[in-house]
Structures are given as structure tokens and as C-alpha cells.
Amino acid sequence: MDHLKELDRYFNEHREAHLAELKDFLSIPSISSLSEHKTDMRKAAEWLAGSMKAAGLENITIDDTPGHPVVYADWLHAEGQPTLLIYGHYDVQPVDPLNLWDSEPFKPEVRDNKLYARGASDDKGQVFMHVKAVEALFKTNGTLPVNVKFCIEGEEEIGSPHLPKYVADHKDKLAADVIVISDTGMQGPGQPAVCYGLRGLAGVQIDVKGAKGDLHSGLYGGGVRNAIDALVELLASFRDKEGTITVDGFYENVLPATEEERAEYAKLGFDEEALKKELGVNELFGEPGYSYMERTWIRPTLEINGIFGGFSGEGIKTVLPSEAGAKITCRLVPDQDPDEIVAKLRAHIEKHKPAGVELSVTEFDKGKPFLTPYDHPAIQAAGKSFEAVYQVPTAYTRGGGSIPIVAAFDEILGLPVVLMGFGLSSENFHAPNEHFHLENFDKGLRVIGDYYFEVSDALPAAE
Missing domain, CATH: 3.40.630.10 (Zn peptidases)
Structure with missing residues (x-):
């Protein structure tokens, strides 16, 4: 020394x-x-x-x-x-x-x-x-x-x-x-x-297109599909109520952490109560069976980062939006491949495509874990x-x-x-x-x- x-x-x-x-x-x-x-x-x-x-x-x-x-x-x-x-x-x-x-x-x-x-x-x-x-x-x-x-x-x-x-x-x-x-x-x-x-990264944008333009909700409401309504239905299909991702095959290549690794994480003594207080939330949320640290280190995610469409100004505007969209990113863990995950997202979107609208998917940032x-x-x-x-x-x-x-x-x-x-x-x-x-x-x-x-x-x- x-x-x-x-x-x-x-x-x-x-x-x-x-x-x-x-x-x-x-x-x-x-x-x-x-x-x-x-x-x-x-x-x-x-x-x-x-x-x-x-x-x-x-x-x-x-x-x-x-x-x-x-x-x-x-x-x-x-x-x-x-x-x-x-x-x-x-x-x-x-x-x-x-x-x-x-x-x-x-x-x-x-x-x-x-x-x-x-x-x-x-x-x-x-x-x-x-x-x-x-x-x-x-x-x-x-x-x-x-x-x-x-x-x-x-x-x-x-x-x-x-x-x-x-x-x-x-x-x-x-x-x-x-x-x-x-x-x-x-x-x-x-x-x-x-x-x-x-963790790695895979990001996509989903664009929903309904009617050729915004429609008066009094004249068309209840008879034509609202693009935001269709988008919300689709987004809700990505995860169950407990936070598990429901995209077919999403977890199939995940390399599990060893028991030794998980034991080492537990020794770190992470204070989840202090985190809740710091973030101003009454409870944490995520995939069952894993600690907060494990959910954010060794498990993959699918997060909705932004939603857009319709009217969001002051007051109210009684329309059926013709367009809506969302940005989604997935954090990936070994041995998930970003291209394979995007392909699975596309398959899920096609499988759960709401009636009355058209969908398009744009790929964004990718990075391997x-x-x-x-x-x-x-x-x-x-x-x-x-x-x-x-x-x-x-x-x-x-x-x-x-x-x-x-x-x-x-x-x-x-x-x-x-x-x-x-x-x-x-x-x-x-x-x-x-x-x-x-x-x-x-x-x-x-x-x-x-x-x-x-x-x-x-x-x-x-x-």
C-alpha cells in the first residue's frame, strides 16, 4: 500500500x-x-x-x-x-x-x-x-x-x-x-x-388515426370510434393490474439473476419507506415477487412516457379526436434483444388493434443490455x-x-x-x-x- x-x-x-x-x-x-x-x-x-x-x-x-x-x-x-x-x-x-x-x-x-x-x-x-x-x-x-x-x-x-x-x-x-x-x-x-x-432500451411511438378530422361529439359521439378511446384500450392491454407485462414472449429470454446476486442486493438494506416519502407516493408498484431494487435493476419494463391527442386547453371542447398517439420505452435486461422486443410489441399491437381506427408504429432508440x-x-x-x-x-x-x-x-x-x-x-x-x-x-x-x-x-x- x-x-x-x-x-x-x-x-x-x-x-x-x-x-x-x-x-x-x-x-x-x-x-x-x-x-x-x-x-x-x-x-x-x-x-x-x-x-x-x-x-x-x-x-x-x-x-x-x-x-x-x-x-x-x-x-x-x-x-x-x-x-x-x-x-x-x-x-x-x-x-x-x-x-x-x-x-x-x-x-x-x-x-x-x-x-x-x-x-x-x-x-x-x-x-x-x-x-x-x-x-x-x-x-x-x-x-x-x-x-x-x-x-x-x-x-x-x-x-x-x-x-x-x-x-x-x-x-x-x-x-x-x-x-x-x-x-x-x-x-x-x-x-x-x-x-x-x-439495462438496454427499445422505444416506439404508436399513432392512432380515426376519422378524417375531429368530429362534433353531439353529432357523432357514440357512433364513430374516438381515437383517444382506442389508444387507451390498446395501452391498457400491455400490462395487467399488478404490473406484469402481457406482451407474448416478452420475458422468454430474460436471464435470471442468481440467488447469490439477489442475496447481495438484500444486504444493501435499501429503504423503500424512505423512497416513498422522498417521491411523495403512498406505495410502490411493480412486478410481483421482486423488491423495488430488483424491479429497477434486473427486471425489464414497459413504460408509457407520453400520450397526445385531442383538446387539452382551458375549458372544454366537445369533439371526437381523429388522431392520438403514445410514446413507449422498454428497459431490457440480459439476454433480451431490442429488435426482437420491438417485433413482439408490433405483434401485440396488431393482435390488440381496436376496431374503427388505423395504427402505425415508429421505432426509436435501441440499445442492448x-x-x-x-x-x-x-x-x-x-x-x-x-x-x-x-x-x-x-x-x-x-x-x-x-x-x-x-x-x-x-x-x-x-x-x-x-x-x-x-x-x-x-x-x-x-x-x-x-x-x-x-x-x-x-x-x-x-x-x-x-x-x-x-x-x-x-x-x-x-x-
Whole structure:
């Protein structure tokens, strides 16, 4: 553990300088979704490349894509040792509404030991930590215990549209033994977590068309099908009253969690009563036989995200709407395939098509689920590093959300993925007043530095 003492000394001595650098990075408005920030995206990529060079990384390139560039760097001189591929993103979400920010989103401020800025937690702060961990190891150890490659993109916040092709085209360049991502969160304050699985995603829009136009309810009501009525009938057919999804074959490929995993989740002591109070609901709801945590981590879902049609203005309008629609997303678990699920949704919609209307289905976002066995040595090594710094047991969790590129990495490169994040769910990423707790910035730097040693010992030596 001597390396932890050296890392601690180094990070203490350079904390203010590192925070100043991070603030500089955060001041660049790298909003990938807005075309007016295209030059800012390039500026952020160049800033990151410069930081990587200063840290001691090599072979640094800013690789153009049809969208925003990917920043690559490596250091490959640890002969016989495993190679880590570090993934992250330098783009950020838009900042609207500006009036809800207590400080300007691209003028970083520290208040109450929290760093406030867009991208502080998601994901510039966490990417920066990996670069600085490498720098610290060079300064304190003279070398790295493992080989590293960095692949930092600029389009995560818009769904990574060009990264899968980039990864496929650069498969040899990105070859590694394990992928490490710090773009997730901890279990809670002072409660580190390693995430080893994420749910996938499949989304559709259903459009219902009745008469050629809205009709007077006094003249036609009771004799012509109301499009909203037909839509509600169809939507009600997707689930039973207890929350079980009734689409034929929806659950048939679900990989069950092991009893050991479920026992570990139970040990986490999740407080469902506290959650109800926090959310302002009198009871939780979902598939029978599973806890809230299991329903949101290891079971698939089908949710109606929005309904539209008819008149919703002030007062009343006595019409039979001719058109209505709904947006639906399904969160998927291993081994469900998004294309197969969409096909089953289409079959269900056709089977339950209400009389008197026509239906159309439009497909939207898709992403495969992913799972790395939680007892994989690279996962367990991350847990040990968290415990060495935080001095509490690490939780091994699955995430209820989706990061489509993680599944793409898994599918294209065929590598285990370690999600070791340092954010907290309360840090307002994607919302006004995004911030990063500097306690986790400080400890996270040490965790990452230690992890490079732990994973070197845990994984077999490269041939």
C-alpha cells in the first residue's frame, strides 16, 4: 500500500492546481447537441489532448468523425501486463433554463466543498480524474503498472451516433483486456459501488388515426370510434393490474439473476419507506415477487412516457379526436434483444388493434443490455480499491438506466466492462446547478490510482 501513501501525498500537494485545471476544462461550453458550439467541441477535444500529453500519455490523436471528434491516447510500455481501455466523454448537456442556475454553468465555482458547473460530474470531472491518476503514477512511481488506452468521445449526450462505427473501424487500435468507465454513480454518500450491468432500451411511438378530422361529439359521439378511446384500450392491454407485462414472449429470454446476486442486493438494506416519502407516493408498484431494487435493476419494463391527442386547453371542447398517439420505452435486461422486443410489441399491437381506427408504429432508440459477471477479477479489483480508500464495503450493483455504447463496446470488442463511478444521484447532472462533491473527487483520484495496481495483480499477464 506504499503507492497509496505516495498518491495521497501527490494529490494533496497538487490539489489546488488540479482544481484550477479542471475549472479551465469545465469553462468550455462543449454542448454536443447545439450546432453553434461546434468550435467549442473542437476546443474541448484539443484541451483534453493537451492535458493527456502533459500527463505523460503518448500517441495522442484527435480523430474526426462525421460528428464531433474522438480523443485517443495510450501508454503501452508495461510489458506482460494487462491493458485498460478508459472510456468517457467530454461533451455536456445544454444548460437551459439558465434562470434556475445559482451560478453561471460555464464559470465553475466551489461552494460547500462542491464544484458547480455543467459537466462537473457528467462526465468531464470523472474523465479528468483518470488523466490525473496517470500523471500521478508517473510522478510517484515512475511508470504505470498496466498499459492504458483512452477513448474519450464528444457525442455521448446525443446517443453516441458515430462511436460504434469508430470502435469497429479501430478495433485493433482499441484492443484491450478490460474497459473502465467512470460515468456512473455511487450507492450514496460515502458508499462506493461498482456497477456490473445495465439495462438496454427499445422505444416506439404508436399513432392512432380515426376519422378524417375531429368530429362534433353531439353529432357523432357514440357512433364513430374516438381515437383517444382506442389508444387507451390498446395501452391498457400491455400490462395487467399488478404490473406484469402481457406482451407474448416478452420475458422468454430474460436471464435470471442468481440467488447469490439477489442475496447481495438484500444486504444493501435499501429503504423503500424512505423512497416513498422522498417521491411523495403512498406505495410502490411493480412486478410481483421482486423488491423495488430488483424491479429497477434486473427486471425489464414497459413504460408509457407520453400520450397526445385531442383538446387539452382551458375549458372544454366537445369533439371526437381523429388522431392520438403514445410514446413507449422498454428497459431490457440480459439476454433480451431490442429488435426482437420491438417485433413482439408490433405483434401485440396488431393482435390488440381496436376496431374503427388505423395504427402505425415508429421505432426509436435501441440499445442492448450488458452484463459482466460480478465476480469477474476486474470487477472485484475495483471493489478492493474503493474499500482501500473509503474504508467501507463496496456495493456491487446493476444500473436501471442504459448507456448504449457500453453494450456496443461489449458486442464489438468482447471485453468485460467495469463501471466505477464517483458521482451521486443528487448532483443534478442534466439539470441546473450540476455539481461534483469534491470529497469524491479527492478520494476517487486515489481509488483510480490504486485500481491500476489491483487490476494488474487480478488479471492474468498478457502473452
